[in-house]
Amino acid sequence: MYTLRHASEIRRMDAIEELADVPADVKPQEVARARQVMQTFEGDLDFAAYKDEYQDGLREIVDAKVAGREIVAPEVEAPPKVVNLMEALRKSLDTISAQKKKPAAAEPPARAKAAPPKKRARA
Secondary structure, three states: OOOOOOHHHOOOHHHOHHHHHOOOOOOHHHHHHHHHHHHHOOOOOOHHHOOOHHHHHHHHHHHHHHHOOOOOOOOOOOOOOOOOHHHHHHHHHHHHHHHOOOOOOOOOOOOOOOOOOOOOOOO
């Protein structure tokens, strides 16, 4: 929210060389999952619901130092290790979907059958 970019600072998609290595063929399940993720973010944005906790915490530390109180850093718990990222994403989306209406099922596009490989003639 603090960083806004001007149009001259943003590269076009075709100017990003790393995207050339990304496969153009996308699985239907990936498309359906992406649509489901986007649907969870639909709706009006309420800026009052967001609070800058970092700045508030920093203000408390500064005020405590000015008042001469001792500052004790809280213990930071290590985040749990995610073994399967796709499974974690599915669980998260299922939890959110249970709270919202069911999204429409995405149908995979029809694919044309590939021609059988040609046989080589022996010399």
